[in-house]
Amino acid sequence: MLSLAEIAQRTQGRVIGDELIYISGVGSLANARKGDLTYLSNQRYRSQLQNTRATAVLLSEQNVANCPIPAIVVGNPQLAFATIAREFDKREHVALGIDSTARIDSTARLGEDVRIGPNVIVGSHCEIGAHVELCANVSIGAHAKIGPNTSIRENVVVYHDVQIGSHCTIHANTSIGADGFGIAADDKGQLQEIPQVGRVRIGDDVLLGASVTIDRGTIDDTVVHDNVKIDDQVHIAHNCVVGAHSILCGRASLAGSVTLGEYCVLAGGVGIAGEGPVSIASGVEIGAMTFVSRDIAEPGRYSGATLHTDNRTWRRNVLRLNELDSMAKRLRHVENLLQNRERNDAGPSSAG
């Protein structure tokens, strides 16, 4: 339970209404219940404010007028809401200490107040920072380092030698440090795996979603810099470097040796894969399901995916793509023909 006064204090906001009203949960404008705090940050949802059952709302100055319920005026309602919602997050942390079924190698070093759950494996020479949470069935390979306050959720596999910074969250079933996909044919045409002896290094404040795969480097390391946020099912291949503060949405994928700058945003399903290394400048945003096959040197927004249409229209048009080059040439030919005619019509004198 938090009073509006307390909420205002934590969000540097100003209460409009009774400061002693208490909040017991959070909810959306449309579905909040009595006792909930809600928020309005997108004008798209302005009309829902009139009918919300929430007890109070976080909003910005411009939306104060005609607000039917007690409000807290803040600069950024979404961030303010995030701050308060965190207090009502009901996830139960792994119990303090080391579960009796966890298997911690005697050479591993653990910081204070770690939370290590059932069936967790911590390999030889690992360094686990203070306040780290390792949930059930997590496996940490030998010589790995996990920074303070990082939380690793159920069934995550961290391979040997991987380094993860502080204040990271890594969701279920993610794999960090599997071998990069380096394949070469030998003299007999048999495919051989190139050993991958590099590591994965992940910075501070990084988020990894569920079922993410980040492969170790072939010789040098695969690197994810500070404050990168990565959604579910993203794949990052060997030797990639992801710049700080970048966002990779669901199912985005980097092939081997892709370098992504800082403050990049890859929408869902983006794939970056070239013949050799590909380098993307800082500040690049790439639209959903776009295929990027070469460097992008300038910040800005880029896209490439085609759009859906009804099947009949699609079928009629999609096959014509294979005529496009020929169409372009024929169009040029028609233009030339017409231009020559104009010239001829103007009379032989002008051509002579």
Place this chain on the structure above:
Amino acid sequence: MLSLAEIAQRTQGRVIGDELIYISGVGSLANARKGDLTYLSNQRYRSQLQNTRATAVLLSEQNVANCPIPAIVVGNPQLAFATIAREFDKREHVALGIDSTARIDSTARLGEDVRIGPNVIVGSHCEIGAHVELCANVSIGAHAKIGPNTSIRENVVVYHDVQIGSHCTIHANTSIGADGFGIAADDKGQLQEIPQVGRVRIGDDVLLGASVTIDRGTIDDTVVHDNVKIDDQVHIAHNCVVGAHSILCGRASLAGSVTLGEYCVLAGGVGIAGEGPVSIASGVEIGAMTFVSRDIAEPGRYSGATLHTDNRTWRRNVLRLNELDSMAKRLRHVENLLQNRERNDAGPSSAG
């Protein structure tokens, strides 16, 4: 072992041949062995009937003529076969009861005849329905509810507060209820995670394949309605709603706040992601690898992916896409030029 008479009874079919022939397994037309039951449902495979080594076949009335082996005539051979094949499924269920290595919180409530395997974790206040099967290394978060007769396979992670209905099957390494991917930059440009305090609610008779990810809602719930069937590696982001009886094939992906109607079919690799919420009507079928960026209001079939061709043709044409708008304008210009000529050729009187 089942006799043809028994099979006919279970499939509401009619035996042609000896009712006391016994079947000991199932097989395809091409690869069935002696003792197997097979089926014919697609005319594509009609010719294989003549050479099958199967002992009997399920088929429809239209294919009875010239059938060289004993047959059972049914309305829908594929469904009839499914009914019988189920009897020959050799998967061993987890043993009845609770494995000694499972960790069940004392506040959890378990229905009768549950099957809880090795190393399973069941958190506080969970409700596990009757006849539920939790395979090895499954982790169920606090306050989660699993309906009767649901089977959750190895290494699945169910986060706290998730609700799953009855008669569901959830395959290995799937994660349900990881945090939705809500990211916002603070005043200093540092990316912050918006807490995700909604839940995931999954209806009855739902199938989830392996390595599926379904994220919890930001505030409201992510919802998968009854009888939805979801293939491997599908990703469903926060706040999505998937209507009843919809089918999502391998690697289909819904970005945040996508609403899918009932009886929809997303083929493999489809991605739905808009600037804001996207809504897809009931009865929509979307072709493989199509990108959908905006609402679809009418039922029907939609596609958008381009087709493969040999690399030389592809290279020649794909770059021309960037000239398409200019080509369209130039073509219009040529048409206008010709039309004006026609008019002029017709003489000044017609234009005057």
Place this chain on the structure above:
Amino acid sequence: MLSLAEIAQRTQGRVIGDELIYISGVGSLANARKGDLTYLSNQRYRSQLQNTRATAVLLSEQNVANCPIPAIVVGNPQLAFATIAREFDKREHVALGIDSTARIDSTARLGEDVRIGPNVIVGSHCEIGAHVELCANVSIGAHAKIGPNTSIRENVVVYHDVQIGSHCTIHANTSIGADGFGIAADDKGQLQEIPQVGRVRIGDDVLLGASVTIDRGTIDDTVVHDNVKIDDQVHIAHNCVVGAHSILCGRASLAGSVTLGEYCVLAGGVGIAGEGPVSIASGVEIGAMTFVSRDIAEPGRYSGATLHTDNRTWRRNVLRLNELDSMAKRLRHVENLLQNRERNDAGPSSAG
């Protein structure tokens, strides 16, 4: 520690310099440290040779001139390097024997010198070959067979009846043998799962990356032949057959009943999915993110993905795709008009 003489012997190379120099690790040209062996195989990196801090380099005859450090001349520097790098791989194997927390069914048969880690499950009637490594939390279903020298990493799930050959490596969180996605509507429109009673059979020398999913066949088996190399997050549906020596890069995906020939290469994100079975000839290479919807009968390189461009250019052109067929017809009309004019201009006699 290896001397250059020893390295030359193992790689069938020739030392240029002091044969008694010792190597203690491996590194890239750019980042190697003193004591490291490096290699040069791509002319792109030739210039880095002058400044490398490596102690010795593997290279081919053509690059010997002006090499500033001791060298070993070999036919294929990349493969030679792979051979030596393997010696410096620091991964610690699971301890020899069976971990006390592993659960091995009494009917399972284990070869000699197996390495079975914590919390591993081995079901009834399994056959685990000699020198097999099963890492923590691996689950092997009943009647599965794992060939000698195969290594299965943490949290992999192998379903019942699956067969895996010898010398395979299977990375974390991969699922083999989940039910194929066979769905049929019953008379009431309720979706039913078709039982999947086939198996998965995987050959020798196969690599599977992390979070791969390979589904069991409906009736016949899903088959991955010898020496296939599969990257992270690849999906192979029921009844697929993948020919020997094929390479499937990250996130490639095969829908049900796709047959891939030998020595095929699917780049990242490729999707193969047709209305019915699709068959791809041996020796086919498919470019990244290409959608293949029909058979490919001839070896060669194929592509289909569109390329990225800046958002403004993309927006202007992508919508025009829906006019492409109409543009083609209008262009033909314009050409015909002009051709008729030419004919008319040539005089009525020629047409008469």
